[in-house]
């Protein structure tokens with residue numbers, strides 16, 4: 126017989142490359158600052174179970190691209206998908222990948238689309254702040270000031286869309302946050318345990334691989 130689980134693991138396994146201080150990613154800037162800091166100082170290999178969850182996200186995004194490209198959906202044109210972008214900070218670089226750029230034909234407006242797969246879209250009542258931060262940066266970098274986060278349910282393909290207007294101020298604050306992270310990493314200063322301090326972020330500690338180090342404030 127075959128071990129298909131193992132075959133999937135082999136197929137999706139990626140070479141582990143630790144992140145370099147000075148290069149940051151929009152998808153993580155909304156996370157607990159201390160956790161992101163640890164991920165640079167103490168990089169961990171992505172475990173097979175987590176790699177599979179990421180892969181499901183990729184598969185779902187491929188499906189969304191098919192829907193956006195479909196001849197049966199004439200109201201929308203997919204202009205670009207999965208395109209890289211870079212934003213220069215003072216002495217660091219933010220590097221990301223935009224999921225999709227679409228043209229809504231009726232209005233003639235282009236929109237940046239950030240796609241997120243979720244376990245149950247019924248529980249999604251508003252766009253996650255982390256996802257909105259990511260979207261703001263993409264709108265900032267592309268100059269396209271209409272954005273939406275599209276949540277798609279992994280179990281039944283139901284979806285919800287939340288639009289977001291570009292805010293120069295929010296984009297500036299997010300870049301400042303990258304700047305703070307860069308300073309703390311460059312000077313080897315441990316950030317405050319942000320998720321423990323902010324009620325709305327508290328849930329992040331339950332999924333944090335660094336909670337032991339964090340409890341001891343180990344730098």
Ligand code: SF4
Nearest residue numbers: 157160321330333339
């Ligand atoms: S345990 Fe919580 S506060 Fe500490 S690094 Fe992880 S997410 Fe942040």
